[in-house]
Structures are given as structure tokens and as C-alpha cells.
Amino acid sequence: MAEEPKGCARVTGSVAGEAPEEAAANQPVEKKERTMSVRVGQKAPDFTAPAYYKGEFTPVRLSDYLGKWVMLCFYPGDFTFV
Amino acid sequence: MGVEVISVSVDSHFVHKMWNDHELSRMVDGGVPFHMASDQAGHIGRAYGVWDEVQGIEMRGRFIIDPDGVIQAMEVMTPPVGRKLAETIRQVQAFQHVRATKGAEATPAGWEPGQPALKPGPALVGKIWEVWNPKMEK
Numbered sequence: 001m002a003e004e005p006k007g008c009a010r011v012t013g014s015v016a017g018e019a020p021e022e023a024a025a026n027q028p029v030e031k032k033e034r035t036m037s038v039r040v041g042q043k044a045p046d047f048t049a050p051a052y053y054k055g056e057f058t059p060v061r062l063s064d065y066l067g068k069w070v071m072l073c074f075y076p077g078d079f080t081f082v
Numbered sequence: 083m084g085v086e087v088i089s090v091s092v093d094s095h096f097v098h099k100m101w102n103d104h105e106l107s108r109m110v111d112g113g114v115p116f117h118m119a120s121d122q123a124g125h126i127g128r129a130y131g132v133w134d135e136v137q138g139i140e141m142r143g144r145f146i147i148d149p150d151g152v153i154q155a156m157e158v159m160t161p162p163v164g165r166k167l168a169e170t171i172r173q174v175q176a177f178q179h180v181r182a183t184k185g186a187e188a189t190p191a192g193w194e195p196g197q198p199a200l201k202p203g204p205a206l207v208g209k210i211w212e213v214w215n216p217k218m219e220k
Contacts, residue, residue, distance in 0.1 A: 037131040040156060044147045045129040049090065049119040052098035060088055060117040067149045069085040069174060074132045074143040078093040078101035082164040 044072070085174055087116035090127070092139055095120045132158055146174055148181065192219030 038045065044062060051060040062070070093101070098118040107113040119126075121140065127133035132143035144165060146155040154177045159165065176189040179199060187199040190210070198213050200206060206213075 038129070038145070038153055038156065040153050042153060043151050044145060044153045045126075046151075047121075047126045047129065049121055049126060050095045051088075051117040051119040052095045052102065052114075053117045054113070054115070057095050057099075058117065060119050062088070062147075063151065065086050065088075065147075066151050069083075069149060069178070070145075070147040071085050071087045071170060071174070072130075072143075072145040072147060073087065073089045074127060074130065074140040075089065075091050076137075076139045076141065076161040077091055078097050079105065080161070082162060 044070075083171070083174060083178070088119055089114075089116065090119045090121050090140065092122050092124060092127070093120060094122060144170060146170070146177060148177065190214040192216065194220055 046061070046063045048059055048061040051058055053060070062072070091098075095118070098120065102114045102118065121127055124133045124138065124140070127140040127143075130143055130145065132141045134141055139161075142157075142159040142161060142163075142165060144155075144157045145153050148154050155173050157165070157170075172194060175195050176193055179189060179195065180187060183199070187201055189199050193199065197218065200210065200213065
């Protein structure tokens with residue numbers, strides 16, 4: 001097999017072969033549109049998440065930072081190169 | 083400057099610890115000084131519009147959030163190019179300046195702390211060249 005390129009993207013698994021369309025078609029499909037999109041000038045969506053902080057596992061909640069400036073930074077993955 | 087940092091990726095908080103201990107602590111004395119949050123299901127990434135459905139990762143998204151919880155600035159990049167921290171710091175300082183003046187002043191392109199800011203109003207219309215020109219950008 002050809003070697004995967006070693007980029008910054010996270011390699012992920014995916015199902016192979018034919019999709020089981022029949023079974024899927026019989027399922028009541030619940031459309032969960034949870035993709036809100038954020039805009040400048042609007043409230044930042046609050047969240048809570050498990051986190052690592054100075055040697056401890058401490059959950060973090062954005063709304064705990066009200067009254068402070070926050071830089072929220074997403075990135076593709078730990079141990080990637082950039 | 084007083085800015086709290088939160089980083090988010092789809093890695094578990096356990097992996098965050100390993101990354102901090104084995105790599106980042108060798109680049110930053112004392113290790114990472116902020117919360118490294120875990121969003122394995124991508125719920126937060128979706129809410130902020132940085133979720134990559136195909137790869138199951140979050141793109142490089144950076145949001146400056148003010149003390150009222152309002153997003154003042156955002157920047158989203160695809161993975162292979164890294165950010166420039168100095169520009170984020172400049173933007174935070176500029177937003178802090180605007181907030182300190184209760185919105186009475188605005189900062190021109192390339193503005194840095196200590197430089198003249200703009201006081202929008204009838205007297206400034208057509209006169210910006212008197213207080214600012216692009217050569218003043220450092």
C-alpha cells in the first residue's frame with residue numbers, strides 16, 4: 001500500500017465497501033443541525049470541557065472567564081507539526 | 083495585558099498531558115501555562131464553525147473574546163500554516179484601547195499602543211491624513 005502523506009491533518013478511519021443504503025433509508029432520520037456559526041460582535045457560545053492544566057485534570061468553562069479577556073484557540077491536534 | 087488563554091483540540095486531556103510533558107515543556111519553561119481543553123466529539127468546534135467534518139478535527143481558529151463574553155475578532159486557518167502571535171497581541175491591545183475609551187476612539191490599520199488613535203466625528207472626516215498615514219505602521 002502507498003504510504004500516507006505525513007501532513008498536519010489527522011488521519012482517520014472510515015467505513016469501507018458499499019454503504020448499507022436500504023437499512024439507512026428505513027431509519028427515521030433525525031436532522032440535528034447544530035452547526036451554529038459564530039460572528040464577531042455576538043456572544044461566544046459557552047462550553048465546558050475536560051482540560052489539562054498545570055499537572056491536573058481540571059474542567060474548563062468559558063463563562064467562568066466573564067470579566068476577563070479570553071483568547072480561545074482551536075488547533076488540529078497534539079503532536080502535529082506546526 | 084490580562085488575557086486568559088484556552089486551547090481546544092479533539093485530543094483527550096490525557097494526550098494533552100503527554101504532549102505537554104514530552105514536547106511542549108521542552109519548548110516552554112514550566113510547561114503550558116493555560117487550560118488545554120478536550121473536545122473529542124467536536125461539539126465546541128461545531129459551535130464555533132471550525133469543525134472539519136471529513137477529517138474529524140478542528141481547524142486553526144482563534145477567537146478574541148471580551149470581558150462581556152462577546153467575540154471581537156476571529157481568524158480561521160487550514161492546518162499547514164501556523165499563526166503569528168504578535169498580531170493577536172496587537173489586536174487584543176487595540177480592542178482593549180477601544181474599550182478603555184468606551185468606544186470613543188478607534189485604531190487605524192497597523193496601530194500599536196502608544197500611537198495616536200482616531201476620534202471619529204465630524205471634525206475627522208477627510209482629515210485622517212493629518213493624524214495617521216500608512217508609513218506610521220511599524
